[in-house]
Amino acid sequence: MLPQSMDDARSSPAIEVSGLRKAFARAIAVDGIDFVLPRGAVLGLLGGNGAGKTTTIGMLLGLVLPTGGRIRVMGEDMVRHRHRVLPRMNFSSPYVDFPARLTVRENLRVFAALYGVRDAGDRIAALASDLHLRRFLDQRAGSLSAGQKTRMALAKALVNEPELLLLDEPTASLDPDTGDWIRAYLEAYRRRAGAAILLASHNMAEVERLCDEVLMMREGRIVDRGTPAALRARFGRESMEQVFLDVARAGRDADAPGAAP
Amino acid sequence: MSGTARRVGAIMLRHFFLWRGSWTRLFDLVYWPVLQVMIWGFMTEFLAGKSSWVAQAGGVFIGAVLLWDVLVRGQFGMTLSMLEEMWSRNLANLFVSPLRPWEFAVALMSLSILRSLIGVVPAALLAIPLFGYSVFGLGLPLLAFWSLLLVFGWAIGLALCGLLLRFGLAAESYAWASVFLLAPFSGVYYPVATLPGWLQPLAWCLPTTHVFEGMRAAMVDGTFRWELMLGALALDLACIAAGFAIFLGAVASARRRGSLLSTGE
Numbered sequence: 001m002l003p004q005s006m007d008d009a010r011s012s013p014a015i016e017v018s019g020l021r022k023a024f025a026r027a028i029a030v031d032g033i034d035f036v037l038p039r040g041a042v043l044g045l046l047g048g049n050g051a052g053k054t055t056t057i058g059m060l061l062g063l064v065l066p067t068g069g070r071i072r073v074m075g076e077d078m079v080r081h082r083h084r085v086l087p088r089m090n091f092s093s094p095y096v097d098f099p100a101r102l103t104v105r106e107n108l109r110v111f112a113a114l115y116g117v118r119d120a121g122d123r124i125a126a127l128a129s130d131l132h133l134r135r136f137l138d139q140r141a142g143s144l145s146a147g148q149k150t151r152m153a154l155a156k157a158l159v160n161e162p163e164l165l166l167l168d169e170p171t172a173s174l175d176p177d178t179g180d181w182i183r184a185y186l187e188a189y190r191r192r193a194g195a196a197i198l199l200a201s202h203n204m205a206e207v208e209r210l211c212d213e214v215l216m217m218r219e220g221r222i223v224d225r226g227t228p229a230a231l232r233a234r235f236g237r238e239s240m241e242q243v244f245l246d247v248a249r250a251g252r253d254a255d256a257p258g259a260a261p
Numbered sequence: 262m263s264g265t266a267r268r269v270g271a272i273m274l275r276h277f278f279l280w281r282g283s284w285t286r287l288f289d290l291v292y293w294p295v296l297q298v299m300i301w302g303f304m305t306e307f308l309a310g311k312s313s314w315v316a317q318a319g320g321v322f323i324g325a326v327l328l329w330d331v332l333v334r335g336q337f338g339m340t341l342s343m344l345e346e347m348w349s350r351n352l353a354n355l356f357v358s359p360l361r362p363w364e365f366a367v368a369l370m371s372l373s374i375l376r377s378l379i380g381v382v383p384a385a386l387l388a389i390p391l392f393g394y395s396v397f398g399l400g401l402p403l404l405a406f407w408s409l410l411l412v413f414g415w416a417i418g419l420a421l422c423g424l425l426l427r428f429g430l431a432a433e434s435y436a437w438a439s440v441f442l443l444a445p446f447s448g449v450y451y452p453v454a455t456l457p458g459w460l461q462p463l464a465w466c467l468p469t470t471h472v473f474e475g476m477r478a479a480m481v482d483g484t485f486r487w488e489l490m491l492g493a494l495a496l497d498l499a500c501i502a503a504g505f506a507i508f509l510g511a512v513a514s515a516r517r518r519g520s521l522l523s524t525g526e
Contacts, residue, residue, distance in 0.1 A: 058519055063519070116267060
């Protein structure tokens with residue numbers, strides 16, 4: 001397949017997913033989902049454990065090969081040509097770590113080189129300043145606290161100034177103050193860089209604050225979608241936390257013995 | 262600098278930073294080759310008085326142990342670099358970066374050259390004052406032996422990295438032990454004719470057998486046997502192609518199974 005023209009690539013959404021499916025040997029993790037993330041928008045991926053969020057993110061990053069369907073990231077087919085767009089995206093996840101014996105600066109220098117960042121020293125200095133990491137730059141990654149580690153992971157995710165940022169639980173295990181500070185930083189980055197963000201989170205306050213649209217996932221499927229306000233209105237609830245519980249419990253009730261098929 | 266060179270350099274930089282901050286890792290590279298040279302050096306001195314063959318071919322054991330360590334360090338250099346990424350749960354960060362899997366393999370190979378030099382050269386230098394033997398006296402053939410063994414070490418290393426990707430850290434012990442399985446059949450310390458007749462054709466299927474026979478020919482008879490080197494080269498090429506196929510196949514399999522996000526756990 002020929003690559004898309006430059007104009008098409010520039011005007012295409014950050015992410016375009018259709019009929020995406022992933023079946024493992026014993027389970028279907030993602031079962032035919034469709035969604036679009038426009039440039040500059042923030043999309044939330046919500047669901048309980050095992051809903052298919054991490055597998056979906058893995059497929060969007062090219063780490064997991066889909067069983068079926070199509071993923072286009074900034075106009076490029078992610079299965080065939082992921083290396084064309086990987087320099088323009090990045091990700092952060094609490095399930096992935098960094099070499100503990102390298103300092104924060106050394107880790108960031110390695111990733112800056114991998115992503116082809118020019119003037120890496122200046123970029124790292126700017127990120128360290130923005131993310132309050134200057135004091136820890138020469139400290140080993142393994143000796144950082146959870147909050148410092150999260151900020152370092154965010155610095156790595158932003159080192160190439162990505163147009164698309166995939167964040168899996170970006171504020172997991174952080175105290176409320178640090179979590180709030182990171183959310184504010186992400187809002188500012190989105191505004192400044194016009195970046196699109198796909199966010200998987202269990203923190204409903206975070207989702208309400210950051211996301212333009214939310215996809216509710218359960219058992220590999222998208223069971224509902226809309227803006228946080230629209231979802232709250234549809235479910236007749238005051239918070240996304242309650243909406244989340246309604247969706248999760250509806251799934252549990254459907255699985256309960258004696259439930260209607 | 263091209264994108265590939267920059268990305269390969271980035272992986273090397275990561276390991277340079279690791280070595281710089283961890284003298285125990287550097288010490289570990291040098292420790293075993295030095296220990297082996299000392300054991301075989303003293304053994305040679307002891308046997309030289311008992312055996313005319315050993316007396317005539319002074320240093321043949323030291324040369325063998327040094328070249329064997331080129332193979333071992335070459336393979337360890339690859340698998341250890343891979344294990345470092347798995348221990349630190351960093352593989353997913355690398356595989357979502359613009360780094361291509363084959364570039365990662367090239368970086369591992371480049372690291373194994375450094376690891377084999379750091380490990381074997383000090384041991385080789387130590388043998389000069391201690392036992393009056395210099396493996397560098399072999400001259401250009403040494404370069405041929407070194408290169409052929411290193412390439413075979415890469416081939417085994419690539420296959421073992423594939424195994425690690427497939428089975429995770431459960432396969433770690435194979436990464437350490439597998440290469441030693443080849444030692445009895447490679448004629449490292451004795452001619453291949455010593456092996457039972459039925460085993461010799463199998464031994465000749467290993468590039469190592471050709472190299473160590475060639476080394477003994479150079480040291481005992483003072484001849485460079487091209488046919489042995491060409492045989493080793495042909496086998497090396499076949500093995501490295503198979504190693505690449507196994508590694509890249511394992512990466513593709515890991516993507517299908519979705520295990521790259523959790524590799525190392």
